[in-house]
Amino acid sequence: MKARIKFAKYGTMKYVGHLDIMRYFQKVIRRSGIPIKYSEGFNPHQIMSFAAPLGVGLTSSGEYMDIEMVEDIPCDEALKAISNEMVDEMEVLSFKYLPEKATNAMASVMASTYSLTYKHPQEFDFTLEELISYKKKFFDDSDEINVIKKTKKGEREVDLKPLIYDFDIVNGADIADFDDTLDKRPDIVFLINVSTGSNDNIKPEFVLYHFFKSIGIDTKERSSFYIHRIDMLTRNKDEKLISLDDVGFLV
């Protein structure tokens, strides 16, 4: 059966890039001894695929990979075997089997939720209330947010509005499960839920770049914010966004 593994990556591990994380997991799985399936040929490799790659410098509590097993062992056993092989600041959160017809992690990601905080708060001189009122104008009350997006094929104009599913600005103290790797909870946290995937892939810092641009501030996207991916979401048969983790089931 196919299985889905959810993991978190934080602290110093955020500087380890996606390709290295893939290699890391291959070794972890081999060490753990869980019965993963290998491809045929002279250089057999594990059947393993990852959901949307996380950029260097980002932390996450909602990363996913799917693997194929030759033998279905109980979920808690597999979870324990893999957890035992983790380095500090990498954590396996769940191991679940997938229904037979489930789309793979990569193809099923539709949206991601993020929290963003200032890297250098002294550069931003706004109160939470001010930001919320600017955001109301930029997002809640606007019908469209037309911006230029650079892609591999060139530049094109896109309307961000339908691609941003949620946009909130809150005090860090008010969030229940906050990314605890930061030293203290910041006063201002941007919570953004955006479209993710091969078609309309929107980065949260891109949203903030345009938000700040709308109030006359130039941000440097990646180097202005700590970015934490909270989770990745897909749509269930009612078109509702649900966590990728909720697709699987425990055995």
Added chain:
Amino acid sequence: MKKLALSDDILMEIDKPARYLGNEMNVVVKDPSKVDVRFAMCFPDVYEIGMSHLGIQILYEMLNRRDDVYCERVYSPWPDLHEIMVRDNIPLFALESQDPISDFDFLGITLQYEMCYTNILQILDLSNIPIWAKDRSDENPIVIGGGPCTYNPEPIAEFFDLFYIGEGEVCYDALLDLYKKMKNSGDYSREKFLHEASKIPGIYAPSMYEVTYNEDGTIASFGPIYDDVPRTIKRQVLMDLDSGAYPTNPIVPFMRATQDRVVLEIQRGCIRGCRFCQAGMIYRPNREKSLDVLKDYAKEMLASTGHEEISLSSLSSSDYTDLPELVNFLIDDCCGNGVNISLPSLRIDAFSLDVMSKVQDIKKSSLTFAPEAGSQRLRNVINKGLTKDDILQGAGLAFEGGWNKVKLYFMLGLPTETEEDMRAIPELGNDIAVRYYEIPKDQRNGKCQITMSTSFFVPKPFTPFQWAPMYEKGEYLRRAKIVNDTMHEQLNRKSLRYNWHEADVTVLEGLLARGDRKVSAAIYEAYKSGCIFDAWSDYFDCDKWDAAMEKTGISLDFYAYRQRDLDENLPWDFIDIEVTKDFMKREWDKAINQQVVTPNCRMQCSGCGAKSLGGGICYEGKN
């Protein structure tokens, strides 16, 4: 979050930040405040190269087995980070604790190739340790060097407090115990410690010795400045390899290191005695690890790393007594489930071809031969036992088994080399191609591809060729051109490829390999003018080195191009590797004058001197 020496802004600005984190799998974590000795182990090149080095992993394991020592790692910051560290005044740090190197008791630097010498100065400089040993105070770490380049430590002697000559397994405990004792007794000074340390076998403290020179620049005398300091330093050798520490739980980098696999050291030393090869002399006698130990290590290390590949390390794996048994064990008991074995270059014969066909895709893999010289005459001069028949026979077998790619390695500029020897290189390539096309068309696998590569010969200390002259850059290139032109005259030229190395680096490597203490001024000058990462062709700046030599009066004529007299005092004569200078002289004579080979140690002992160490091949099957 784990402590980091570099800020998020810096880590996000530089290339490959994973080089500097120290958070890898299997890393050793200790509380620095609870140990007596903090040891920073450095490989003076970039992380991916340094992490691949087995020797350092062995020492890391060995030192960390002691509860009173914490050994951490440090590598050369890549030029992008180097610039930032200089700009922002960030001290160089060890990976594990991220603490500045200046907080450590020892900075150990492994010296694997001469072209890393400016990187040593980079390490010292960024660590805020005075570059010249004489300028250091009691507060600075003790800087100690080890590895193959210490067999002539003189060009870098004035940058080091100590050198460890030989295999690290033997005397490090004595050195650390001495340090601990002196520190705890409160009777420590750098000077006193170095003086005492110089009495430990294998330890060379350059400041305890004095050199005088003749008018022609050669060495007049070399000796200790105190009566209780030994006149010669004996190489330390671990006779029972099974007893040595081995990293069965090695660190697994996140980044792809050059060696991204389990490495089994199967033996040390080589029975062959090629006359250009330093490793073949300084690791005598040949000693093997026992099969059972290797089998255990293989299993244990695959389990502890999760690597998908396992490989063997030695100078000549084909000579390992139990090779078939070992390889079959690896294939049968370790491979499968995504684990492969990567074979080192084995002698091509029925056994190795059979093994290769099991573990590699024949269509993609190639055969490797290292004849080192094109003609039989020159192969006799260098004592390379491989004959043309051996090569043609091996290649023939392989071609019939479906292979069609061959790689051949040679050296140019060997002693006594003539134009005929150079031309023999592509001629040999052509003969191999002829052998291929003898196979009926319907039974062979398209065209064959014979690739010949040449490097330029660099004479190394403690080899029979240590007295040999080098050539100027233009002459090396002329020789490469002869090979290239001759190749284009060959019948099968369309199946032949040829590539050759840069000549600039070769000459400089030769200078550094056989230099004396005076050469340190040029290295310092080169570093000051901006040379680092000289081993990387993108960074090597020949003009800066030329200017540095010019300014410090170091001449290639003297150090590189000169034929040395057999009776000259060589800078490394004070080291006793237990292979006698007499043997070297006999070998020189057999090479240059008689042009005959010396049998390998398994066939017959040639009395090199290493027998006095009391073990290894010298006693094998000879009671």
